Amino acid sequence: MLRLTDAASAPLDDLPEEALASYLELCLARDPDAPLCRLHRGADAVTLAPLDQSSLRGDVEACLAGAAPSEDGAVGADVLAVAPGFPVGTLSVPLPAARSAVPGPETPAQIGLIDAGIAFWNPNILNVEIRSVGHLAPAQAGGVERLASSEIDAAIARGTAPEGDRANRRMLAAAFPGSVHAPQAGRPPLVRPGQVAHGTAMLDAIARTAPPRSRLHALELPRAVLRDSTGIRMRAVLPLALAAMADMAARATQPNMPLRLVVLLSYGFPGGPQTGADPAFLRAVTAVLDALAARNILLELILPTGNHLQGQSVAHLPDPEGGARPPLTWRILPGDHSNNRLELFHAPGRPALTLTAPDGTEVTRAEGRSFALLRDDDRIVGLIYTRRASDSLERTEVILSGRGPDGAGPGAPFGAWRVALGGPGPARAYVRRDDSGFEDDRAAPFRRSWLEDPAYRPRDAMGLPGTDDSSHADSLVRRAGTISVLCTGRDPRLRSVGAHWSGGDGTHPAVYGGLEADSADAPVARLAVDGPGPFMGMPLRGDGSDRLFRLRGTSIAAALHAGERAAPQAPTSASA
Incomplete structure (x- = not known):
């Protein structure tokens, strides 16, 4: 018999994002040893630190009873969210040091790609220069596991040989054991040779429109993030990924040079509200962008509107x-x-x-x-x-x-x-x-x-x-409101991109691209053509070989726009 219990009337506004969803997992007791973590931003770093189950339970139950929770538990002024934990323990990414040169829209941009399964060695992707490759990692690795320049060069050289793709994947599995390239718990890697990988397709699309020899930094997301069915981990990790991308680019750039970054995150986040009120994780993203701007690093985030138009969501x-x-x-x-x-x-x-x-x-x-x-x-x-x-x-x-x-x-x-x-x-x-x-x-x-x-x-x-x-x-x-919630913010550094397809009489809206809830009050979404018809898609590289995969989606449209955006831009009053 279905029933409601443990009813409470106390306000819950002091609890961080996802605290109650995590509390439900504790109540279900399906995995007594399931780790939890809390996301917080300090003055010089963004950190995911382990959170004791009893601390979260105590803080939530204190709020439900109308009492003040503990400031050193799940609740605190610097705690942005809680999430399922990672087996790696603390994940801390330092914010780069302040730079002397101030970038502007006219500064040629370096490109960041946050994704998974990025075959950066593909010999057919020629228009970008791979400057750094990393993977979010435990604190003892400084927040990011990185390949040395010599390892990147060796992987690119191997990529021209028939067996180079497999050899490079084995190299990444060893270098980034928590990535999609490595087997986990007796299961094969999530991304395997001969299969299309989202990150490689995004890299190829960026290279189609980027200025020649654009510098590119690739950050692999952890496997644990991509296997999370709730999206909680992705929301919690995104601020760390942005800080990590800025740190990678800063390390590869002379400190007296201006640094403008165009970063592609080709994932959509269905949900609300879509009325300009920022959800907590959107505020966490803009807080990192503000911290980087204070260090004279201009980061623009390119976002797809999402492929949820037909999802009845x-x-x-x-x-x-x-x-x-x-x-x-x-x-x-x-x-x-x-x-x-x-x-x-x-x-x-x-x-x-x-x-x-x-x-x-x-x-x-x-x-x-x-x-x-x-x-x-x-x-x-x-x-x-x-x-x-x-x-x-x-x-x-x-x-x-x-x-x-x-x-x-x-x-x-x-x-x-x-x-x-x-x-x-x-x-x-x-x-x-x-x-x-x-x-x-x-x-x-x-x-x-x-x-x-x-x-x-x-x-x-x-x-x-x-x-x-x-x-x-x-x-x-309705279909209105299916746009990714990250695309509903008003910050000009968050650039949303939708998809159109081309036909004999012009271009037409994609049959999957998310739609704004209120078009009259929505941020401007840039549009890119991702295929010659409503279902055909665009031929793109998807692994380390010369094979082409026909793909479509607002993520491809966003990648094409990211490449274009790397060119110097004319200054405007909003720098948009």
Whole structure:
């Protein structure tokens, strides 16, 4: 029998990002030894440090009871987020020293690529000069494991031979044991010879448009980040990756030379809010950019709008105008080993929320409550919490647990859940990222969830996937709002890029590119053509060989724009 327990009404605003999602994992007790970490930025470094489970549990339960949490635990002025931990322990990246020369938009930029599976030795990628290659690593490695210049040169030389690709991957597996190139726990590497690797495709796309002999720095993300089905680790690691990229470029550049960096991060982050209110991890990103700017390092982050247009991941809930708001249907798949998360952004007031399980069982978290655990009989299978998102918005999140590692724990019931939100005013719902694309255990798959409405029309009048909501104005489920949440910020150093395809009569919106929630109030998204048709894509190198893979996506569009952006830019009032 489904029921809610452990209800609380205390404010939860002092808890850092993802503290409650991590607390749920502790309550589920699926992995008693699962490590946790906390992200904090000091004066001279960005650090992911281990966080004791009892400290997090104590801080969350203190907040739930209305008491002050410990300043040296999960909560503190410098703590930006908590996340599942890494087996490497503390991960600390120093911020580069201040530079004497001040860069401007007219300064030729060096290029940074943050990705995975980057075959930088591919002999067909000729337009960029590989200056440094690194991998996020434990603190004893100074935050980043790096290849020496001689190792980079040797790998590029080997890349011209037929067996060079395999030899270089073995070299990276030894140099970066936590990367996608290395086997882990008896499983093969996530990226293998002959298979397309996202990082290599991004490198090739950048090289197509970059100025000749542009300097490029490649940073491999840890395997543990890419296998995380929640996206929490990616959000926590991103500020460290930016600091690491700046440090790599600064080490490779004379200290009296101005340093402008154009960095590509080709990952999308579905979610909200998309009204200009910054989520915590977006604030963490801009805080690192500000710290670098204070050191005379200008870093621009190139971001794809995301490929979630057809994901049925957003719903626009109308103002009930004194009546009842229509319930939302949320589909959970069987056999899922990832937690499923639904965010609802609404007017303040902690409105009531009713969940109806697939078997018709109904539970309601009362108005004014901020927290409740969801149980199926005596098993914890999820939670509901509400906290402030901005001065004008609250965020209510529902998390339903998937099956645990090795099938431990049955998880929340699968099927069609109904979510009914009370309170006045319009609201938005967003399905949070719960599939990473890097899955190496077929016995424990990650299956995405989505929203349903009978009025939603997946195809337009021509039979193609729709690119807007004009054909289903009466549907709660919408395409507007599927843009990556990082692309909704107003900071001109965050440059969002969408995709178009080219046809005989011009260019047309891609059938996958994320769409702004409110086009009239959205940041400007640059557009790049990523293929000659809606489904054909662009031929790109994807491994260390001369083989071409036909690929499409807003990440490719962003990579093409990153190469263009490396050229000197005309100064503007906003430096945009």
